[in-house]
Amino acid sequence: xxxxxxxxxxxxxxxxxxxxxxxxxxxxxxxxxxxxxxxxxxxxxxxxxxxxxxxxxxxxxxxxxxxxxxxxxxxxxxxxxxxxxxxxxxxxxxxxxxxxxxxxxxxxxxxxxxxxxxxxxxxxxxxxxxxxxxxxxxxxxxxxxxxxxxxxxxxxxxxxxxxxxxxxxxxxxxxxxxxxxxxxxxxxxxxxxxxxxxxxxxxxxxxxxxxxxxxxxxxxxxxxxxxxxxxxxxxxxxxxxxxxxxxxxxxxxxxxxxxxxxxxxxxxxxxxxxxxxxxxxxxxxxxxxxxxxxxxxxxxxxxxxxxxxxxxxxxxxxxxxxxxxxxxxxxxxxxxxxxxxxxxxxxxxxxxxxxxxxxxxxxxxxxxxxxxxxxxxxxxxxxxxxxxxxxxxxxxxxxxxxxxxxxxxxxxxxxxxxxxxxxxxxxxxxxxxxxxxxxxxxxxxxxxxxxxxxxxxxxxxxxxxxxxxxxxxx
Amino acid sequence: xxxxxxxxxxxxxxxxxxxxxxxxxxxxxxxxxxxxxxxxxxxxxxxxxxxxxxxxxxxxxxxxxxxxxxxxxxxxxxxxxxxxxxxxxxxxxxxxxxxxxxxxxxxxxxxxxxxxxxxxxxxxxxxxxxxxxxxxxxxxxxxxxxxxxxxxxxxxxxxxxxxxxxxxxxxxxxxxxxxxxxxxxxxxxxxxxxxxxxxxxxxxxxxxxxxxxxxxxxxxxxxxx
Numbered sequence: 001x002x003x004x005x006x007x008x009x010x011x012x013x014x015x016x017x018x019x020x021x022x023x024x025x026x027x028x029x030x031x032x033x034x035x036x037x038x039x040x041x042x043x044x045x046x047x048x049x050x051x052x053x054x055x056x057x058x059x060x061x062x063x064x065x066x067x068x069x070x071x072x073x074x075x076x077x078x079x080x081x082x083x084x085x086x087x088x089x090x091x092x093x094x095x096x097x098x099x100x101x102x103x104x105x106x107x108x109x110x111x112x113x114x115x116x117x118x119x120x121x122x123x124x125x126x127x128x129x130x131x132x133x134x135x136x137x138x139x140x141x142x143x144x145x146x147x148x149x150x151x152x153x154x155x156x157x158x159x160x161x162x163x164x165x166x167x168x169x170x171x172x173x174x175x176x177x178x179x180x181x182x183x184x185x186x187x188x189x190x191x192x193x194x195x196x197x198x199x200x201x202x203x204x205x206x207x208x209x210x211x212x213x214x215x216x217x218x219x220x221x222x223x224x225x226x227x228x229x230x231x232x233x234x235x236x237x238x239x240x241x242x243x244x245x246x247x248x249x250x251x252x253x254x255x256x257x258x259x260x261x262x263x264x265x266x267x268x269x270x271x272x273x274x275x276x277x278x279x280x281x282x283x284x285x286x287x288x289x290x291x292x293x294x295x296x297x298x299x300x301x302x303x304x305x306x307x308x309x310x311x312x313x314x315x316x317x318x319x320x321x322x323x324x325x326x327x328x329x330x331x332x333x334x335x336x337x338x339x340x341x342x343x344x345x346x347x348x349x350x351x352x353x354x355x356x357x358x359x360x361x362x363x364x365x366x367x368x369x370x371x372x373x374x375x376x377x378x379x380x381x382x383x384x385x386x387x388x389x390x391x392x393x394x395x396x397x398x399x400x401x402x403x404x405x406x407x408x409x410x411x412x413x414x415x416x417x418x419x420x421x422x423x424x425x426x427x428x429x430x431x432x433x434x435x436x437x438x439x440x441x442x443x444x445x446x447x448x449x450x451x452x453x454x455x456x457x458x459x460x461x462x463x464x465x466x467x468x469x470x471x472x473x474x
Numbered sequence: 475x476x477x478x479x480x481x482x483x484x485x486x487x488x489x490x491x492x493x494x495x496x497x498x499x500x501x502x503x504x505x506x507x508x509x510x511x512x513x514x515x516x517x518x519x520x521x522x523x524x525x526x527x528x529x530x531x532x533x534x535x536x537x538x539x540x541x542x543x544x545x546x547x548x549x550x551x552x553x554x555x556x557x558x559x560x561x562x563x564x565x566x567x568x569x570x571x572x573x574x575x576x577x578x579x580x581x582x583x584x585x586x587x588x589x590x591x592x593x594x595x596x597x598x599x600x601x602x603x604x605x606x607x608x609x610x611x612x613x614x615x616x617x618x619x620x621x622x623x624x625x626x627x628x629x630x631x632x633x634x635x636x637x638x639x640x641x642x643x644x645x646x647x648x649x650x651x652x653x654x655x656x657x658x659x660x661x662x663x664x665x666x667x668x669x670x671x672x673x674x675x676x677x678x679x680x681x682x683x684x685x686x687x688x689x690x691x692x693x694x695x696x697x698x699x
Contacts, residue, residue: 256575261483267493269577344686
């Protein structure tokens, strides 16, 4: 992506939602304002004409009453009742004046302003009279009564009222329309943004270790390429993890195979050697080689348990009694050699887990117990359920772990201060890691009677795996 | 008893061959599945010990082709410790047991003996463990050709243990093995029968209790264990 595009985007698009709102609302406001203005302006002309027509009617009526005296001078003959009727109006004052064509006063309100003289029969206009704006209409008959002009005027109160009514009504209607449009735009933008929020939520609720691809089918076309880019990134990271896994696997093979051979050869040689001094040296070398083998195995287990946390390793229903049997059977020989009574106490329990990691963890616990328990001691492996929570427990009568160090022995390469021998300091770290991977709690306590150590892995409540039922609890 | 070892790593192959020879077996070592096929074609073996990771073709392929031919020779697979899928595959294909690397020679010998014993029981209906011999067809047990005087229940327990020699047999399984003779069997009764059986077997075999799990019959510890 080129930096220029980025800068522009930052400037102009802090929020798509904001942009959409501005882009939709501004034109909507402009159009509505224009509409109101047009309504107001265009509605003025028809009612003005109607009122002007009424004034003209009055002028025509007055014209009918213009007579001529004997000298031929114009004369208004109008009974007072008719005159008062003419002047009568609910809101406005009505004025009139009759003049000759040359401007001589005949009748009416003498100082009423005249309209500019046109050739036309009728004309109309605005003027000011008695401190008020007025509307004037004049009428000059072409024939008949001849040379008179009748001017009729009225104040603008009625017209102002109507104008105000029209303005307020159209304003109210337009404001209502604006409200509806605003609501529709807000709602529309919100609905339109929903798919984006869904993608956002989908990404947000993922575990940071989840590297599976996002679903593209439900994603809006506009951001599909973004999601596809993300998915490509996920795929790259997955591929990297996969490469690491293959590396570890190959390293495991490369290390394990020669170590197996070396240990087996040393074992045979020390058995065959009759010279006891040489035999002791061979046994010491064998001890070192076994320690190296164990540490290699433990490091690989740690690496792979980390990887198991990143990738979704298939979890299966692991039968704890079977696991205990397997692990105890494997360790019986070394327990015999160490003079330890290795036993078990088995109750039914099942967990969803990665079987070989659990076996490795339990094996480490048993190895530790055997290593740190003096000859004649007892090591017991338990499994079962407490309040529906499956557990594995290894109890010994050995040297124990000082309470202050119990939290630290779960760290890699930390070894309790009271231990002798050649432990790697990885055993309990592995157990801790495997427990975490299974969302189990690992606790270290004293053994019965305050002697030795009792280490327990307590798994979260699991759905009991009945035949045919599928346990979803991990 | 003759064992064919299929292992490409010379150090491990040699150690396994030496270990087996020291344990009283005759052992041949080959490095590829092709060589294994010709060896099996030319000679008769009692057991195949086969590594999975071999050059050219893996060990599982060899097991698969052996079983396809209908050969029932017992096969012990050697696998990497964390190759759970391999182990499951191996047993599904028809391998009889597996041993994870790194392993110890005595464990390998015990597994080899157990496999051969099981396959002999199928073909000859005899089970042997050191000087102890069970003739299943006649329900007769001998130690160094001397007949043992066993009750029905003692025989049933011994048979059950011998069929899984070297492995732990749970008390429940022993109880169900003799429940045909007596309806009211308690775990304590099993202990009594096992204790009597131990006395009658003497030094011929070792029946050891594994606390909380059951019993296991082994050859006496001074011999190859």
